Amino acid sequence: MPWNRRYSLASYLRSALWVAPVLAVVVSMAVKRLSEVLAAWLVAGGVYDRRTGFWGIDETEAHSLLERIFTLNLSCLVFAFGSMLVAIQVASGQYTPRVIATTLLRDRVIRLIVGLFAFGMLWANRTLIELGQMREVPQLQVFLASIFGLASLVAFIVLIDYGARSLRPVSLVQRVGQQGMAVIKQVYPALLGQARTHRPQPTADADGLPDVPTRVIYHKGKSAIVLALHLDGLAGAAQRAGCVFEFAPQVGDFVGMDEPLFYVYGNAGAIIDDRVRGMVAFGAERTMEQDPMFAFRIEVDIALKALSAAINDPTTAVLVIDQLQRMLGMVGKRALHDNKIRDGSGQPRLILRTPNWEDYVHMCFREIRQCGAGSLQIERRLRAMVQQLLATLPAQRHPALHVERELLDLEVQREHMFKQDSALARIPDSQGLGGAAGAPGMRGHAPAAQTRH
Incomplete structure (x- = not known):
């Protein structure tokens, strides 16, 4: 699979809410089989009796308990998805639609809680089926179902509190800020003074490159936004071919069909266009990974x-x-980048606009x-x-x-x-209005006529 498809798939899965319930189905099936083996081993070893072990409840009580647990998890699951729809509408109208895919749908806490609801519901349903097929009550299965039901109830309360806090303006802007700080550290790892060069953006011919590219690689397929580049792959491909790639757009730009994607300088005949295109990920909306x-x-x-x-x-x-x-x-x-990625000998291999x-x-x-x-x-x-x-x-x-x-x-x-x-x-105020005038680092910037009482 080309790099751009792997990247797009991984990016989609990180923001797809259905992934957690589907994984819960697989995990529930695996853990259910393990619990059945464990129950048989405990009975064979004389650790507990099927009729009196754990809860020691009869078939009627077990059936009623499992039905309540199933209903509880189903209700929690419906509420969770309904709340997410409301949260998406509120965030889109009150803040910006761009926080939906980048923040709300990638929230791990919400995804884990949704997965727990699906897990508990499937476990209770499977145990109900076993209860109808067996002559004896599967005491361990019913006991575990009650534990998962209690966990779902606690998670439901946590979800309400967590969702209410997450939709506050300060929570959203802080979360986006934290993600932005992480991306800045990744894209610009070197501090000022640590990089070899930090001059203004050079031109394409600053390293002896010709003014006119040898060949132009155009974008094929649907028009979309540039999400990310496989930087190491492009630099390696250029080094092996003995050429230089100049990426025509910028990460985050919209690129139309048949618009220039790469300008190739040097040995352009050794380049396979489709392989180079496969190192650029496109999508319908910008992401933060390289932007x-x-x-x-x-x-x-x-x-x-x-x-x-x-x-x-x-x-x-x-x-x-x-x-x-x-x-x-x-x-x-x-x-900040000088817009050139070089190989070990210092030769430029990939030119970017940043x-x-x-x-x-x-x-x-x-x-x-x-x-x-x-x-x-x-x-x-x-x-x-x-x-x-x-x-x-x-x-x-x-x-x-x-x-x-x-x-x-x-x-x-x-x-x-x-x-x-x-x-x-004209008075600097870190609170906007209401903070102390003349804060540290800001003294002397208030008007001379300003007095404090």
Whole structure:
């Protein structure tokens, strides 16, 4: 199977809610057989008697108990799927549809609980069938069914509490932020000063490559979004063929049919197009695995939805800016790619287009500033974000941040007619509105006329 199909399959399975119940069916069948063998071994060894061991209940009581356990698990399973549909609708309308596949459907706790409900239901059903076929009550099976039923009841209560907490704005934005931090560490593993080079993006001919590619490999199949690349595979294929690949789009870009996918420089005749295409994964929606900018995009979308006239919740936007500050601070301390993957001899083998520092800064500030214009919370929190990043990031990251602070000043000047509001909007505040003025790292940035009582 080509790499791109394996990647797409793995990505789909991570967000498919039906996987847990299907696995529960397989596990239930295997564990049921093991329990039957264990029960026969215990009876043969004289450890317990079929009639009096464990519960010691008769056939009528066992039948009633198993029916209640089956009904309990079925009800919990229906409730879980119904709740997920409601959660998807709420998240899509209140936050952004992009949190569904990346956050909600990949939640391991929900998937495990759904699997437990399916497991307990199937176990009770199978034990009911055995009860009708056997002359004696399978005491061990009924005992285990009651344990699984109790576990399902506890899990149902946990699911309600967990679901209510997970749908809170702070939980969603924090979870996306944590995923974004993990992706940033993976995509940009080296800190500033540790990488061999961290110069601006070079051109294709900076290493002696010709201006015109030898051959162009076009995208075949359905138009879709680039999800990820098999970087090692592409670099290895280019090294074996003695050529250089330049990836035409960027991870996260939409690529139409017959649009350029790779520009090949050098020995293009040794390249098999289909094999190279098989190292690029496509899909209908962006994922975070090789696309840290997508984590920023999700957070910003949540902030924009919160700042819309229909919702008007700037406090949620402030929570988003908290996470953007964390992620942007990490990106600012990392050595961003110079867009070239080289072999052991230093020869470039794969050229990529990746976001630079200014792209990340623009993503974090521009749209939120425009949609939050006139909101004291947003203006003060963005200014606090600028001040904190200026205090913690190296000097080479400062120019883009200074530009954003100047734009904030212009925005405040345009939006506030009263000088008192304008003065208040120029004070950095990590809480948006209500935090202490002159916080550490921000002293001296409040207007001189500002006094505290």
